[in-house]
Amino acid sequence: MSIDRFADYLEAKRSADERARDIATFETFLGIVRAIPRPSVLDVGTGTGAMARSVADSLVGKEVEITGIDTATENLTVARSKAAEAGYESLRFECRSVFEIDARRYSTITAKSFVDEFPPRRLLRAFAGHLAPGGIIYTSLTYNGRTEFWPRAADHDYEQMMLAEYDRSMDERTFEGTPVAGSRGAGRFLDEAERCGFEIVRFGGADWCIQPEDGSYLEGDSTVLYGMVDFIASEAKRRPQCDPERTKAWRSNRRKQIETAKLRLLVHHLDAIVRITPEARRILSEPG
Numbered sequence: 001m002s003i004d005r006f007a008d009y010l011e012a013k014r015s016a017d018e019r020a021r022d023i024a025t026f027e028t029f030l031g032i033v034r035a036i037p038r039p040s041v042l043d044v045g046t047g048t049g050a051m052a053r054s055v056a057d058s059l060v061g062k063e064v065e066i067t068g069i070d071t072a073t074e075n076l077t078v079a080r081s082k083a084a085e086a087g088y089e090s091l092r093f094e095c096r097s098v099f100e101i102d103a104r105r106y107s108t109i110t111a112k113s114f115v116d117e118f119p120p121r122r123l124l125r126a127f128a129g130h131l132a133p134g135g136i137i138y139t140s141l142t143y144n145g146r147t148e149f150w151p152r153a154a155d156h157d158y159e160q161m162m163l164a165e166y167d168r169s170m171d172e173r174t175f176e177g178t179p180v181a182g183s184r185g186a187g188r189f190l191d192e193a194e195r196c197g198f199e200i201v202r203f204g205g206a207d208w209c210i211q212p213e214d215g216s217y218l219e220g221d222s223t224v225l226y227g228m229v230d231f232i233a234s235e236a237k238r239r240p241q242c243d244p245e246r247t248k249a250w251r252s253n254r255r256k257q258i259e260t261a262k263l264r265l266l267v268h269h270l271d272a273i274v275r276i277t278p279e280a281r282r283i284l285s286e287p288g
């Protein structure tokens, strides 16, 4: 099995994402949004709109405007058709980058599986541009540097090296010449938010724990596992430290374990809420 469209992978991981969600952080987020008279939510990097739909589901009966933005038109096509199929009238999707700031100001930003891909300060500055005074940012499912598989691989040391290279590849990425938050994205984003004067409202662990239940995987989970094994193997193919034959054998063994519902996966993420303050706006208006 291979994943033809990134949008299919995003939809497949929806169930694992929702099971991983830190409930206390999500409830705090909903409590804050419910207390705002007419909240407006900007879901950045919305992909297929999973978070936008989840927020709409959780705020039924509340007057709320939810706008999902993304730069990938193929993801937005899926987001629009999923929202139309299920009758979500409060959702709007726009093709634009998080770095394009217009005149609208939102009470709330949501960013799921997103912030690790950008330099934290650049992103915080963009978020500040979109936010109304006192607004909050709910970042969820942000990778925080730990991926583990069970059962233990036959070539355990090699697998450890591949996983370290996989994380390193995220840390080597840059966005317009500046390093992105990368494999410890959640922690680095919180560090920078704190340094820039944001209030840290709360955070919690949101780990993917993917495993067979009664001999088979829950919906979407095998697609996520195939996706993860393939992402790690593809990265290894680009790394001179990795041996193509050992990578091929690793991928083939791990895929057999998915076929027979034996593979288990842990991926460590964080969910967090931060609030903008006047001090944060002052710090972010300075160069640097």
Ligand SMILES: C[S@@+](CC[C@H](N)C(=O)[O-])C[C@H]1O[C@@H](n2cnc3c(N)ncnc32)[C@H](O)[C@@H]1O
Residues within 6 Å of the ligand: 010, 044, 045, 046, 047, 048, 049, 050, 051, 069, 070, 071, 072, 075, 096, 097, 098, 099, 111, 112, 113, 114
């Ligand atoms: C890892 S996906 C997460 C999608 C979705 N939030 C989810 O969790 O299912 C990251 C998304 O960010 C989008 N993206 C990348 N750069 C962006 C930018 N500058 N502005 C807005 N979206 C962007 C990608 O197209 C992709 O859909």
